[in-house]
Amino acid sequence: MDFNPIRRRKVSDQIADNIRDAIVKGDYSPGDPLPAEREMAGHFGVNRSSVREALHRLEAWGLVKIRHGAGAEVADFLSNIGLEILPFLIAPGGQPNFKLLSDILDLRVELLGWTGAKAAQKAEMSAVDELEQILSQLDQAQSTKEVQRLDYDFFDQMVLMSGNRILSMLSNLIRAAYDKNQDIFRSLYEEGINTEYHHRAVKAIRERDAHAARQAMGDYGRVALGGGL
């Protein structure tokens, strides 16, 4: 038996994806009115309830604004938008948004350094062992894909060690953005990576040297990631 899995998606999910893509691709700009619920339902050939559900999900994500009696319109982008749709903003319609990408990398570089420092202050030694284990796997990794995944795992583990929950949430979002656009970020890893910085960071964390850990991770972000774009 070797059939493809049956992919069953909720109607409302598909509708939501449809509208979301249309918005991030630029078919609708902030302030533009969206078609009425009844109209969309007719267009898609589904019940109005499903359209409503989709529309309300997009509203919860901050993409659209719904006003009773006056219809729905595209919300003011990038000001109050939920970070959940960040992954979809990175490459709308396949075209990478380089300004946004560089913003993300900038922030990540900063957070890398801080995360290293915090981890050095708070980490349990058992967690450091796990971090070292990930690093050894990273050293032996063959494929680009594997290197990419382990590099992210390394950062995730460090975030965990920092003990800051907000940072965890934020890291999850950035990770989601990376995962959904793997091919775009892959180019950063195609020539392999230099794990010298990782080793410096682990050493610094083990010695509880926050300053050195910050330096190591910050250098890594600037040299390995920042230069790639």
Place this chain on the structure above:
Amino acid sequence: MDFNPIRRRKVSDQIADNIRDAIVKGDYSPGDPLPAEREMAGHFGVNRSSVREALHRLEAWGLVKIRHGAGAEVADFLSNIGLEILPFLIAPGGQPNFKLLSDILDLRVELLGWTGAKAAQKAEMSAVDELEQILSQLDQAQSTKEVQRLDYDFFDQMVLMSGNRILSMLSNLIRAAYDKNQDIFRSLYEEGINTEYHHRAVKAIRERDAHAARQAMGDYGRVALGGGL
């Protein structure tokens, strides 16, 4: 004209608030099953559609997980949760979550410094003028509430000047968390604030001295904000 606004809330909004509060207060823990939609509808005396709408909004925020045929359960908190509900996590049931508060302040201090540095690099001079204007208002402010608001405005303006959109989104979320819990954060401002750091930061930004700007804002975060909790 000085009337109070008439507020009319959607049924589904009230339901969503109800369930959200029950969850963040701890009446339901991650993994716990929620009552069935039909049951809730009967309990609240509303139609099932409204309950569904509320439930799906909470799902979009990452608070609950809905499985077709198996009911809804509280999602694994704080791992994949949307940052939109951060404001409600700060003081569930009126009890401040000090661990979370300190996490937020920690992150804010770090971001303050970075924001200052970025602003020094990228800011338009006209924006610096606006920043200075906010600061002069801050110097003359009388009430605690006013000081609090202007201090936030000062930071917001600097975020704008940094030009990083991700930082803007993040800053909006933190600001929302502050606004919804003003009374908790007010204690930080009750003895007035020392605007020395603000002045140092403005001066550094005007001279495009990124290092000095980072130092000034970082110091402010550590001394004025970090010490209060």
Place this chain on the structure above:
DNA sequence: CTTCTTAGATTGGTCCGACCACCCGGCCAT
């Protein structure tokens, strides 16, 4: 006894049609 099957009950997903609440624009009397 344990394990597997299966039928029924439970729950979320979708649909339909109806009505209410609200917003907007145009028309009219003032």
Place this chain on the structure above:
DNA sequence: ATGGCCGGGTGGTCGGACCAATCTAAGAAG
């Protein structure tokens, strides 16, 4: 020009029905 009225369009809620996925427990097979 102003305010009030009204009608059409829109989102919000309702109730009821059926479909689809899941769970549960009784019964069959070993």
